[in-house]
Amino acid sequence: MALRDTSPPESAGPTATSVAPLDQGDRDRLLGGAHHDPHALLGAHPVPGGTLFRALRPNAHAVSVVVDGTHHGLVSEGGGLFAAVLPCDEIPSYTLHVAYDDGEQEVADPYRFLPSLGELDLHLIREGRHEELWRALGAEPMTHQGVAGTRFTVWAPNAQGVRVAGDFTYWDGTQYPMRSLGASGVWELFLPGIGEGARYKFEITSRHGGRFLKADPLARRTEVPPATASVVAVSRYEWGDAEWMAHRGDTPVHEAPFSVYEVHLPSWRPGLTYRQLADELPAYVKEMGFTHVELMPVAGHPFSGSWGYQVTSYYAPTPRLGSPDDFKYLVDALHRAGLGVIMDWVPAHFPKDDWALARFDGDPLYEPGDSRRAEHPDWGTYEFDFGRTEVRNFLVANAVYWCEEFHIDGLRVDAVASMLYLDYSRDSGQWTPNVFGGREDLDAVAFLQEMNATVYRRCPGVVTIAEESTAWDGVTRPTDSGGLGFGLKWNMGWMHDSLQYIQHEPVHRKYHHNEMTFSMVYAYTENYVLPISHDEVVHGKQALVSKMPGDWWQRRADHRAYLGFMWAHPGKQLLFMGQEFAQGAEWSEAHGPEWWLLDADYHSAGDHRGVQDLVRDLNTLYRATPALWQRDTDPGGFRWVLCDAADDNVFAFLRFDTEGSPLLAVSNLSPVVRGDYRLWVPDEVTAWQEALNTDDARYGGSGVGVGAAGALKPEDGLLRLTLPPLATVWLTPVR
Incomplete structure (x- = not known):
């Protein structure tokens, strides 16, 4: 659209007329960052008389409107505002030419664009049902109305105003105020010419008049700590795991082998990036025979000493090890090695850092308004407001995001118990009962049910795992039956009881025999994982081998026997890094596993390699023996052979696969050889053979076998065998 009176490019004066100044209230709110529109x-x-053009360009000394190559100067109104009326029949296509002391630039005007977020997105956000929230909020590079740039959107319903600040504005938000999109509480601005790699934050003016910078809650990339800015990101990764993704859900997880190696990525091999880890971690885990890797929290966190459990950037992998695409490369490499990837997810609480989620728009937003509900008493953090639809949406969509965008195969949900109970770690008077007078957090229950139902509906083959330490009923029961809907639950009771038992001197173990048998009373109430996790080898709890009593030989023998018992016990298993080769020191995130213990020139390297060899063989035999995993949730898959031999410190039980084929596991947790030991076994098995013996000399044991080489034949259902000291043996039928 041409002007009615076009002037030469170098002189726009004849066609521009001055305009009445802005209403003082509007001007003050606009320049003060408190204007909603x-x-x-x-x-x-x-x-x-034409078209009014107004631009806000702080620090510019001249601004012109460029139409069809002709410049038309705007008049300074002070405060960085420039305006004029041009005699246009209708609004033309135009750009702005801005002159600064150090140069000039011609740019598209951000304020000529229609909203770049659709009504459906806003409706779903208001309803708390936007399952792909990361596509609506945050920083999204895009082409809008034919112009390339980035759409910035943020939920801040209590704010008076929101502006975009970044390295492209010298961190001053004055130039780019955002518009409110009404009742949704969402603010939006499309910035032409801003693209991948730009660093930004949102400058928020609260309803109380405070002004502060906040990182983007939906940022998909962040700066490396201690820097805290969000980064505009574009993913260009091309996945190579199509076969894995197509078949990962072929067998339900509770009927499949599931042996997990828990890893803290920054310290597994300190100094390695995501891509460098991809060259080493999959090969090691596959060679060790595990089926899955569980990664301690990967989402962005400012303090490395939190191990990732103090999350500030829920949608961005920690940048300490590389870019989001680099993390995808690692997941892809694990999948191509045939390994599942589980990720710790932390929806229970978030830190109070003033640049992150805490009091995001100047008021409690992601946290409850009641300080008694908001404050987490154990960790000095805030809890999420699970009763607010937008907050619940933020978390549910985040669970989906990791599974869909990063091909994560499982989410281990941290600190579930702290979400479920209103009185968790609180004394009387510090909490308010629910509407029924109980202590259950009904909003948290609804959130967990929604999260699980949504993930399982959208992401076939994904498993959710609860770290839940109480006897809450139905953690792994389906949501349509009133359960929380998790696929698996950490068996904290088994972990606590069995570790208590094994730490006693053998002479005292007979008084604690039930600590090893009690788990079978409730083994089929949930779908369980047996966890020897990072939590058990830090804060003075000692490494697994160091928990054991006696001298070094006895400790390693107990360590091996315990792992043999654990791998045979109903339930899946998880082992934290370093425990697979009997590291004696507690784990430290500063230097990770003590790999040097395996070096050939270390005097006890053979001891540690022996335990490592055992774990490899445990996993290999486990995967090849359906009796050990096929009926983990079926009581018919287990039978005690000997559960009351307290004086002997002996436990014996059978595991069965779906065809009835058994495995016999026997643990002698006393330091003496027990010869001619008698066990009742199924009549249908005519001969047994030793499949695994944790006392084997190859593992560092004394080399005591269960009997004569070859088959052991029962007589009248009675099997007579030799039990090695401090050892677990597995026997299988001779075929």
Whole structure:
């Protein structure tokens, strides 16, 4: 659209007329970052006599409107505002030419664009049902109305105003106020010319008049700590795991082998990036025979000493090890090695860092308004407001995000018990009962049910795992039956009881025999994982081998026997890094596993390699023996052979696969050889053979076998065998 009176490019004076100044209230709110609709004041608008152009360009000394190559100067109104009326029949296509002391630039005007977020997105956000929230909020590079740039959107319903600040504005938000999109509480601005790699934050003016910078809650990339800015990101990764993704859900997880190696990525091999880890971690875990890797929290966190459990950037992998695409490369490499990837997910609480989620728009937003509900008493953090639809949506969509965008195969949900109970770690008077007078957090229950139902519906083959330490009923029961809907639950009771038992001197173990048998009383109430996790080898609890009593030989023997018992016990298993080769020191995130213990020139390297060999063989035999995993949730898959031999410190039980084929596991947790030991076994098995013996000399044991080489034949259902000291043996039928 041409002007009615076009002037030469170098002189726009004849066609531009001055305009009445802005209403003082609008001007003050606009320049003060407290205006809800800057697009009504800035950009181009029809007025009597033509089109009003107004631009906000702080620190510019001249601004012109460029139409069809012709420059038309705007008049300074002070405060960085420039305006004029041009005699246009209708709003033309135009750009802005801005002159600064150090140079000039021609740019598209952000305030000539329509909203870049659709009504359906806003409706779903208001309803708390936007399952792909990361596609609506945050920073999204895109082409809008034919112009390339980035759409910035953020949920801040209590704010008076929100502006975009970044390295492209010298961290001053004055130039880019955002518009409110009404009742949704969402603010939006499309910035032409801003693209991948730009660093940004949102400058928020609260309803109390405070002004502060906040990182983007939906940022998909962040700066490396201690820097805290969000980064505009574009993913270009091309996945190579199509076969894995197509078949990962072929067998339900509770009927499949599931042996997990828990890893803290920054310290597994300190100094390695995601891509360098991809060259080493999959090969090691596969060679060790595990089926899955569980990664301690990967989402962005400012303090490395939190191990990732103090999350500030829920949608961005920690940048300490590389970019989001680099993390995808690692997941892809694990999948191509045939390994599942589980990720720790932390929806229970978040830290109070003033640049992150805490009091995001100047008021409690992601956290409850009641301080008694908001404060987590154990960790000095805030809890999420699970009763607010937008907050619940933020978390549910986040669970989906990791599974869909990063091909994560499982989410281990941290600290579930702290979410479920209103009185968790609180004394009387510090909590308020629910509407029924109980202590259950009904909002948290609804959130967990929604999260599980949504993940299982959208992401076939994914498993959710609860770290839940109480006797809450139905953690792994389906949501349509009133359960929480998790696929698996950590068996904290088994972990606590069995570790208590094994730490006693053998002479005292007979008084604690039930600590090893009690788990079978409730083994089929949930779908369990047996966890020897990082939590058990830190904060003075000692490494697994160091928990054991006696001298070094006895400790290693107990360590091996315990792992043999654990791998045979109903339930899946998880082992933290370093425990697979009997590291004696507690884990430290500063230097990780003590790999040097395996070096050939270390005097006890053979001891540690022996335990490592055992774990490899445990996993290999486990995967090849359906009796050990096929009926983990079926009581018919287990039978005690000997559960009351307290004086002997002996436990014996059978595991059965779906065809009835058994495995016999026998643990002698006393330091003496027990010869001619008698066990009742199924009549249908005519001969047994030793499949695994944790006392084997190859593992560092004394080399005591269960009997004569070859088959052991029962007589009248009675099997007579030799039990090695401090050892677990597995026997299988001779075929």
